[in-house]
Amino acid sequence: VTDVEATAVGTAAETGERSDEALLEEIARGEPDSLATLYDRYRTLAYSLAFRITGDVSLAEDVVQEAFLGVWRNAGRYSSVRASVRTWVLAIVHHRAIDALRRKRATSELPDGDSVPPVGLVMPDVWPEVVGRLDREQVRRALEAIAQPQREAIALAYYGGLTQQEIAARTGTPLGTVKSRVRLGLLALRHALISQGGGWERGTAEGGS
Amino acid sequence: MTALRTINCAEATERAAFFVLGALDTREALEVREHLETCSRAHEEFAEIGGVVPHLAELPDEVEPSAELRQRLLDAVDADVRARRREYDAAERLVASFGARPRAPRAEPTEPRPAPAGADESRAAQAEADEPRAIAVGPGRPPAAPEEISETIADRGIETGGVEVGAAQAAATTLASLAPEDAAQAPAPAGSFTAPRAAVPSLAPEPPAAAAATTALPAPTPAAAAAATASVPATSRADVAARPASIEMARHERARRPVMPWLVAAVALLGIVGLGAWNVLLQAQLAEGRDHMQALQATLAARNQPNAVVAVLAGTDAAPGVTGTAVMPPGRAGYLVVQGLPPAPAGKTYQAWYVTGKESRPAGLLKVGADGMAVLSGLNPPGPVDAMAVTLEQEGGVDRTSQQPVAYGKVSR
Numbered sequence: 098v099t100d101v102e103a104t105a106v107g108t109a110a111e112t113g114e115r116s117d118e119a120l121l122e123e124i125a126r127g128e129p130d131s132l133a134t135l136y137d138r139y140r141t142l143a144y145s146l147a148f149r150i151t152g153d154v155s156l157a158e159d160v161v162q163e164a165f166l167g168v169w170r171n172a173g174r175y176s177s178v179r180a181s182v183r184t185w186v187l188a189i190v191h192h193r194a195i196d197a198l199r200r201k202r203a204t205s206e207l208p209d210g211d212s213v214p215p216v217g218l219v220m221p222d223v224w225p226e227v228v229g230r231l232d233r234e235q236v237r238r239a240l241e242a243i244a245q246p247q248r249e250a251i252a253l254a255y256y257g258g259l260t261q262q263e264i265a266a267r268t269g270t271p272l273g274t275v276k277s278r279v280r281l282g283l284l285a286l287r288h289a290l291i292s293q294g295g296g297w298e299r300g301t302a303e304g305g306s
Numbered sequence: 307m308t309a310l311r312t313i314n315c316a317e318a319t320e321r322a323a324f325f326v327l328g329a330l331d332t333r334e335a336l337e338v339r340e341h342l343e344t345c346s347r348a349h350e351e352f353a354e355i356g357g358v359v360p361h362l363a364e365l366p367d368e369v370e371p372s373a374e375l376r377q378r379l380l381d382a383v384d385a386d387v388r389a390r391r392r393e394y395d396a397a398e399r400l401v402a403s404f405g406a407r408p409r410a411p412r413a414e415p416t417e418p419r420p421a422p423a424g425a426d427e428s429r430a431a432q433a434e435a436d437e438p439r440a441i442a443v444g445p446g447r448p449p450a451a452p453e454e455i456s457e458t459i460a461d462r463g464i465e466t467g468g469v470e471v472g473a474a475q476a477a478a479t480t481l482a483s484l485a486p487e488d489a490a491q492a493p494a495p496a497g498s499f500t501a502p503r504a505a506v507p508s509l510a511p512e513p514p515a516a517a518a519a520t521t522a523l524p525a526p527t528p529a530a531a532a533a534a535t536a537s538v539p540a541t542s543r544a545d546v547a548a549r550p551a552s553i554e555m556a557r558h559e560r561a562r563r564p565v566m567p568w569l570v571a572a573v574a575l576l577g578i579v580g581l582g583a584w585n586v587l588l589q590a591q592l593a594e595g596r597d598h599m600q601a602l603q604a605t606l607a608a609r610n611q612p613n614a615v616v617a618v619l620a621g622t623d624a625a626p627g628v629t630g631t632a633v634m635p636p637g638r639a640g641y642l643v644v645q646g647l648p649p650a651p652a653g654k655t656y657q658a659w660y661v662t663g664k665e666s667r668p669a670g671l672l673k674v675g676a677d678g679m680a681v682l683s684g685l686n687p688p689g690p691v692d693a694m695a696v697t698l699e700q701e702g703g704v705d706r707t708s709q710q711p712v713a714y715g716k717v718s719r
Contacts, residue, residue, distance in 0.1 A: 125613045126636060129383050136379060141368055144375075149366030158371055162379050169383050173613030174718075180360070187363035195328055236361045254329035255362050261324050262331075280323040283355040290358055 117182030125173035132169050139183065143190045150194035150256050151201070160197050164190040195258035202258075231293055239289035247282025250275055313337045319351055326356035386612075394607045394638060604641060604683065611635030615687075617694040619644065619715035628713040632658075632685060632694040640685035644696060644713060647674045656712070657703045658682055661693040671703050672696060691717055 115123075115134070123131035143164060147157035167189050175185055231239075240248055253259045253267070261279070265272045310333060318341040324330045325338045342349060608614055614635040621628030627646040634640030642658055650656055656672035667688060672680040695711035 127387065127612060129380060129387070132383060133376065133380060136376060140371055140376070142364060144371035145366045145368050146363050148369050154372075158375050158378075161371060162375060162382060165379050166382055166386065169386065170612050173615075184360040184363070187360065191328055191363055231361065233365060236365055239361075240365070251327065251362070254324055254327040255359070256366075258329060260329055260331045260334075276320065276323065279327070280355065283323055283326070283358055286361075287355065287358045290361060 118177055121168075121172045121175050121182055124169060125175075129169075132165065135168065135182075135186070136165055139186050142183075142187060146187060146190050147194045150191070150258065151198050153201075156197050156201065157194070160193045161190065164193045167193070191255075198258045231290065235293045236290065239286055239293050242289045243282050243285040246270075247278045247285065250278040251282045251286070254279060310337050310340065313341050315341070315345060315347060315349070318342065318345070318349065322349075322351050323355055326352060326359050327362075328359075390611055394604075394611060394635070396607070608633045608635045608638060608641055611638060614640075615691065615717050617691075617715040617717045619694055619696065619713040621646065621713050622711055624710060625712040628696070630694075630696070630713055630715065632715070632717075634685050634687060634691070639683065640687075642669065642672075642682040642685055642694065643679070644672060644682075645679045647672070647678045647680060647696075647712070649674060649678075650698060653701050654698050655701050655703060656680070657697055657699045657707070659695040659697065659707060659711075660687045660691045661695050661714075662689060662691055666695065666707055668703060668705060668707075669694070693717055 115131075117135070117138070120131045120135045120138075124135065140161065143161050144157060147160040147164075148154070151157045151160060164186070168186060175182065179185075180188070249268070250264055253264045254261075259267065261272060261275050264270070264279075265275045268275070270278075318338050321330055321334055321338050325335060328335075330338065342352070609616065612635075614633050616634075617632040619628070619630035619632065625646070625648060627648075628644060629646055630642065630644035632640060632642040644656075644658075647656060656674060658669035658672055659666040660669050669685060669687070670682045672682055674680045693714060693716045695715075696713040697707050697709040697711050699707060699709060
């Protein structure tokens with residue numbers, strides 16, 4: 098058992114010993130209490146992400162509520178092969194938040210709502226994490242290690258919900274450059290994270306549990 | 307949103323970075339998703355660069371939501387539970403009520419039925435005895451091509467010979483809005499259908515649609531329920547509640563899981579029936595159709611139950627045109643809807659099976675309507691089920707099968 102796993106177990110122990118996967122099974126059987134437990138476990142992470150993206154307290158709360166309702170309705174479809182529960186939940190939150198952000202942008206900045214593709218659906222399929230759980234500081238350091246233009250482009254895409262065309266327009270950069278910046282930035286981030294995590298790859302070491 | 311384009315591996319790869327960041331525009335993301343689901347190559351680059359994204363989710367400074375949010379969420383969950391329960395119970399009552407009527411096929415096996423070839427009453431009786439109830443569906447003729455249907459709907463306006471196309475469209479909208487929640491979806495089943503997207507009816511704006519097909523139970527229209535049938539092959543699930551993303555989700559769903567030809571075809575089929583020009587059996591068939599529609603509506607309701615187990619069936623080489631869906635909500639009776647079955651030869655019957663590992667257990671007999679459609683209600687799997695299958699067996703069914711299935715579909719969870 099690695100440190101990384103120990104951390105995850107510690108989180109579970111704080112709120113009642115049951116693993117995330119066990120909670121999801123109970124949620125899938127229709128146990129609202131288990132959803133409450135899962136919410137207690139991830140509300141801070143979920144809300145922090147939603148708030149970072151939307152920048153709006155009440156919108157962020159709506160996003161979190163909708164995301165957990167989504168968990169409630171779809172718990173039976175969670176697959177531990179693809180991602181941890183934590184990643185799954187946060188991916189739903191991210192999707193919802195970008196969705197809300199794009200909606201808001203469409204109405205507040207662009208009166209003609211039709212000109213903006215209505216959000217969403219961009220939720221990528223979930224994948225096993227490349228590296229194990231790192232603390233926030235480690236990830237920040239890894240992000241700091243990559244080139245600034247790449248970092249900026251990644252942030253605009255992931256936290257800003259901007260499309261590649263929008264990033265190109267906003268930063269005055271050719272589209273091709275934006276695409277390669279983000280791609281190279283992600284690859285660089287991956288390498289930096291793997292070296293932070295001692296080169297241990299969760300996906301291969303563990304089969305993605 | 308402009309129409310989706312089929313993209314190749316190189317184009318998909320080029321979009322991988324923005325795809326994993328969730329930052330493509332909707333159309334581009336759908337195209338990538340569709341490519342990934344249909345492409346036989348592994349596309350490792352998606353996993354390679356996507357693996358870092360979960361870390362980005364945890365970077366933001368920690369802030370706490372208000373204490374009230376927890377209760378708001380639990381209230382919403384509670385409302386969700388109650389709404390679905392009501393919906394399901396109402397549908398069940400409907401099915402039960404038409405099941406009790408004397409003219410219903412299973413209750414009155416000796417009454418002549420309008421359905422032609424293969425409408426063997428002993429099979430109906432057998433099906434009744436088996437508990438899961440077999441109901442042949444619908445009069446008519448083969449489903450029209452999607453283009454034809456679009457025209458049907460557009461040309462006929464709101465009401466055509468007693469079939470409310472408007473209701474059908476509302477139902478279609480609802481169905482389309484039963485899109486999956488955002489994440490971690492099972493990939494589309496291999497046997498899913500190819501897909502002229504353009505023929506899909508356009509979606510009405512938002513929430514009222516959620517209620518249309520599922521709460522208008524007292525007077526279900528054939529068309530609405532036909533749409534319900536049509537929804538069934540979709541692997542979409544359970545999210546009826548009105549919510550902001552549902553239309554986009556619906557678009558998404560329809561694009562990546564091309565189920566709609568069936569939907570459109572079913573709507574059209576009923577529309578055609580409603581035109582009133584068929585034959586002397588029309589009245590009887592309409593009445594029968596209404597019964598079937600209620601069963602189909604119940605199927606829809608079952609599908610809306612949280613975490614319903616769903617299997618999408620596709621025909622094997624023996625019957626390549628067959629499609630079907632089984633829906634089994636936890637703790638409730640489920641339904642199997644199969645379409646495109648050729649008439650069973652004399653002395654034979656179709657039988658449905660629960661498949662668990664290498665074991666197959668009988669699920670009931672399928673009574674095929676003139677149009678090749680059959681509904682089996684009362685599914686109650688004896689335990690975990692890996693897949694559903696349909697075989698052709700000797701009349702009366704068998705306890706164990708040695709036949710190759712004519713249709714088969716794994717349960718998706």
